Amino acid sequence: MKRRIPAVHGERQNSDSVLEGAFLVRVDRVFFRWHPQRPFYALRFAILEPEEKRGQLFTGRLYCSPKAIWRLRWFLRDFGYDQDLMGRDEVDEKALLRLRGIVRISHTTLNGRRFLNLSGFAPASEWEELSPSTVSREEVSRDL
Numbered sequence: 001m002k003r004r005i006p007a008v009h010g011e012r013q014n015s016d017s018v019l020e021g022a023f024l025v026r027v028d029r030v031f032f033r034w035h036p037q038r039p040f041y042a043l044r045f046a047i048l049e050p051e052e053k054r055g056q057l058f059t060g061r062l063y064c065s066p067k068a069i070w071r072l073r074w075f076l077r078d079f080g081y082d083q084d085l086m087g088r089d090e091v092d093e094k095a096l097l098r099l100r101g102i103v104r105i106s107h108t109t110l111n112g113r114r115f116l117n118l119s120g121f122a123p124a125s126e127w128e129e130l131s132p133s134t135v136s137r138e139e140v141s142r143d144l
Contacts, residue, residue: 019058022104022120024049024127027079028057030093039064041072041091045103049127058105060118071118078102078121100124 029044040063047053062072076086079101085092104120122130 018107019047019053019056019105019116020107022102022122022130023047023053024124024131025101025103027096027099030096032093037065038068041093041096043096048100049131058116060103060105060116062118075101075118075121078123080123102127102130 023045025045025047027043028046031042033040033042040061042059042061044057044059047056047058062068062075064072072091073086076091079096079099081099082092082095085095101124102120102122103118104122106117106119108115108117
């Protein structure tokens with residue numbers, strides 16, 4: 001029996017479906033994954049802004065290895081994680097749920113595989129300053 005499965009032949013997906021840029025997000029789900037050299041948190045984010053991407057989900061990793069712990073601290077600080085828990089070096093997965101902030105997403109291709117990078121974070125209160133629509137309006141006004 002033959003079945004038709006779209007995109008099984010390996011053509012690239014439509015580039016419109018690839019998320020890139022800055023997004024106001026909410027932490028939707030968190031899982032800790034243990035690995036001997038590189039333990040990490042797998043985080044699923046729900047996009048809140050911009051409006052045209054609202055409701056879309058994406059998943060990223062934050063590694064807990066000694067070389068990468070700075071990025072986890074950056075994320076926790078900017079998303080408003082409980083400072084008391086941070087002071088005790090504790091990360092509570094339940095306390096991470098529903099935290100809000102800004103994530104900058106980029107992609108890297110390595111050995112033919114595409115990986116999503118959480119390349120930057122900012123507090124949710126800075127969304128008006130950092131949102132793509134605000135930046136583009138400022139660029140237009142400068143050009144005039």
